Amino acid sequence: MGRVNEVMQRALASSVPLIPELGTHLMVAGGKRLRPMLTLAASHMCGAPLEDAAQLAACVEFIHAATLLHDDVIDESLLRRGRPTANAVWGNKASVLVGDFLFARAFELMVAQGSLEVLALLSATSVRLSEGEVLQLSMTGDLSVTRQGCVDIMSAKTAPLFEAATGVAGILAGVDTVQKQGLLTYGRALGVCFQIIDDILDYQGGDASFGKAVGGDLLERKVTLPVVLAYEKGSTSEQQFWRDVYDAGADQKEHLPKVLSLLSKYNAFDEAHRIAKGYGQEALGALSVFQDSPAKAALEETVHFSLLRQN
Amino acid sequence: MGRVNEVMQRALASSVPLIPELGTHLMVAGGKRLRPMLTLAASHMCGAPLEDAAQLAACVEFIHAATLLHDDVIDESLLRRGRPTANAVWGNKASVLVGDFLFARAFELMVAQGSLEVLALLSATSVRLSEGEVLQLSMTGDLSVTRQGCVDIMSAKTAPLFEAATGVAGILAGVDTVQKQGLLTYGRALGVCFQIIDDILDYQGGDASFGKAVGGDLLERKVTLPVVLAYEKGSTSEQQFWRDVYDAGADQKEHLPKVLSLLSKYNAFDEAHRIAKGYGQEALGALSVFQDSPAKAALEETVHFSLLRQN
Numbered sequence: 001m002g003r004v005n006e007v008m009q010r011a012l013a014s015s016v017p018l019i020p021e022l023g024t025h026l027m028v029a030g031g032k033r034l035r036p037m038l039t040l041a042a043s044h045m046c047g048a049p050l051e052d053a054a055q056l057a058a059c060v061e062f063i064h065a066a067t068l069l070h071d072d073v074i075d076e077s078l079l080r081r082g083r084p085t086a087n088a089v090w091g092n093k094a095s096v097l098v099g100d101f102l103f104a105r106a107f108e109l110m111v112a113q114g115s116l117e118v119l120a121l122l123s124a125t126s127v128r129l130s131e132g133e134v135l136q137l138s139m140t141g142d143l144s145v146t147r148q149g150c151v152d153i154m155s156a157k158t159a160p161l162f163e164a165a166t167g168v169a170g171i172l173a174g175v176d177t178v179q180k181q182g183l184l185t186y187g188r189a190l191g192v193c194f195q196i197i198d199d200i201l202d203y204q205g206g207d208a209s210f211g212k213a214v215g216g217d218l219l220e221r222k223v224t225l226p227v228v229l230a231y232e233k234g235s236t237s238e239q240q241f242w243r244d245v246y247d248a249g250a251d252q253k254e255h256l257p258k259v260l261s262l263l264s265k266y267n268a269f270d271e272a273h274r275i276a277k278g279y280g281q282e283a284l285g286a287l288s289v290f291q292d293s294p295a296k297a298a299l300e301e302t303v304h305f306s307l308l309r310q311n
Numbered sequence: 312m313g314r315v316n317e318v319m320q321r322a323l324a325s326s327v328p329l330i331p332e333l334g335t336h337l338m339v340a341g342g343k344r345l346r347p348m349l350t351l352a353a354s355h356m357c358g359a360p361l362e363d364a365a366q367l368a369a370c371v372e373f374i375h376a377a378t379l380l381h382d383d384v385i386d387e388s389l390l391r392r393g394r395p396t397a398n399a400v401w402g403n404k405a406s407v408l409v410g411d412f413l414f415a416r417a418f419e420l421m422v423a424q425g426s427l428e429v430l431a432l433l434s435a436t437s438v439r440l441s442e443g444e445v446l447q448l449s450m451t452g453d454l455s456v457t458r459q460g461c462v463d464i465m466s467a468k469t470a471p472l473f474e475a476a477t478g479v480a481g482i483l484a485g486v487d488t489v490q491k492q493g494l495l496t497y498g499r500a501l502g503v504c505f506q507i508i509d510d511i512l513d514y515q516g517g518d519a520s521f522g523k524a525v526g527g528d529l530l531e532r533k534v535t536l537p538v539v540l541a542y543e544k545g546s547t548s549e550q551q552f553w554r555d556v557y558d559a560g561a562d563q564k565e566h567l568p569k570v571l572s573l574l575s576k577y578n579a580f581d582e583a584h585r586i587a588k589g590y591g592q593e594a595l596g597a598l599s600v601f602q603d604s605p606a607k608a609a610l611e612e613t614v615h616f617s618l619l620r621q622n
Binding site: 019066067100103110116133 | 325326327328329330377378381384385403404405407408409411412414415416418419421422423425427430431434435437438440441442444445446448449
């Protein structure tokens with residue numbers, strides 16, 4: 001990871017000072033660095049060249065960072081990981097543009113690495129990420145979504161980059177089709193699992209532990225899995241309450257206590273966690289085509305970590 | 312160009328309806344389609360395979376469209392080419408995300424075409440475009456810029472994509488280094504020329520002819536070449552006026568009449584036009600390494616058109 005950080009630091013260089021300034025703010029805030037670690041662990045497991053893996057891990061993290069910058073503009077978020085967001089400090093304009101810079105720079109790094117197969121995977125991934133975000137945007141406040149539809153939408157913005165993060169390792173190592181598929185399945189299933197836990201924690205974490213306000217998804221009228229599960233089981237009057245809450249004109253914040261009590265009444269968090277665990281199992285199963293190794297154990301550990309994490 | 316439109320139309324397809332909807336709005340609004348035409352004309356001139364040229368012309372236009380979407384969000388523009396902007400119709404969120412989609416799709420199309428040299432040129436170009444935009448943003452309201460600095464800043468967001476639009480043709484055709492350089496120089500000089508004329512027309516066009524309000528750059532506190540030229544020659548009190556006008560707290564609109572009269576008093580438009588003409592000459596000169604042909608004549612004509620255009 002030290003090498004990945006070096007690559008990212010160097011790739012943030014620009015004659016325009018605001019770019020490294022804003023980029024460093026984002027990188028220092030850091031977060032879990034989960035995606036580049038997945039690329040490195042999967043590369044270790046498959047025996048891919050590690051310098052190439054570090055380059056591509058940095059690309060994956062840059063694409064992730066670009067989507068975070070644009071997300072925070074879109075959601076008008078003021079806090080991320082307990083620190084002020086870039087848009088809160090430098091404004092929306094700078095966040096949109098530096099997001100564009102990071103995205104373009106990621107492609108420049110990929111081209112330097114030189115694999116058209118990697119470029120194909122990561123450009124297709126970027127298309128899917130933006131489609132996932134637009135899909136989520138068009139479904140704002142829509143309670144008619146099924147639980148499977150909800151999982152699909154919420155994961156569309158997350159799972160593709162997890163899938164690509166492990167998928168590139170298989171390309172670098174030149175593994176066979178079965179193992180390539182195993183890496184993609186592992187990443188996708190882990191991504192869905194991760195996103196469901198995120199959606200649970202959005203209602204459980206506090207400012208201190210999660211670095212953002214409780215119920216952020218509610219305020220943005222994002223209908224996530226716990227809500228769909230409670231809505232499904234709700235009485236007629238409770239369903240009417242949910243529809244009122246997600247109305248564009250409603251004051252969502254005011255309704256947070258009742259929202260939390262309904263989620264709890266119908267065990268929506270436990271049920272969502274059970275669904276996440278199913279995806280976690282799928283991720284673990286996908287690794288069965290690889291021999292045991294410390295790197296494989298690290299990928300397995302990541303699944304358990306994702307299910308147990310509290311922030 | 313019919314083929315380019317087909318490629319673009321197909322590439323806008325998505326399972327998320329908002330994407331083709333917003334994309335088509337943008338494409339129907341159309342504009343000059345100058346960049347893809349440059350790619351096609353340069354490809355004709357060099358004997359590049361035309362199907363590949365059409366694919367890459369579409370990529371160039373998609374990158375351009377993505378930057379327009381993000382620009383309009385950043386500038387909070389309500390009109391472009393006489394029609395409501397996408398952000399005015401669908402909101403800023405959709406515009407940011409569909410911009411991201413177009414950018415990612417452009418890279419997907421390039422990967423399908425398969426030239427790493429093209430990918431290198433267009434990814435480096437995308438980095439430079441975003442740097443140019445951030446640079447312009449950091450120089451908002453700054454009257455200390457020199458005339459050369461001003462040309463550099465204003466062109467940083469425009470010239471690289473013109474340069475790449477003609478540059479890719481040379482790569483596709485496999486021309487020698489001298490001709491490759493000629494294509495890049497032509498594109499870059501034409502891009503600077505085009506941007507200067509844009510900056511002049513911003514103060515001269517009206518709602519009807521230019522599709523946006525007169526003095527838009529003034530309202531956004533963008534210091535463009537005509538203003539720098541008038542500021543340079545202004546008296547002490549006029550320079551103070553300019554500094555007051557570009558102050559963040561000032562009501563720029565109110566000062567538009569005096570701004571226009573000062574620009575006229577110091578022949579700022581004629582002088583800027585003379586500078587643009589110099590870049591036009593440079594562009595024409597760069598074509599001297601190519602034999603005469605109808606395609607070359609079209610590229611020459613584009614320079615004259617850029618200098619004479621009224622919108």
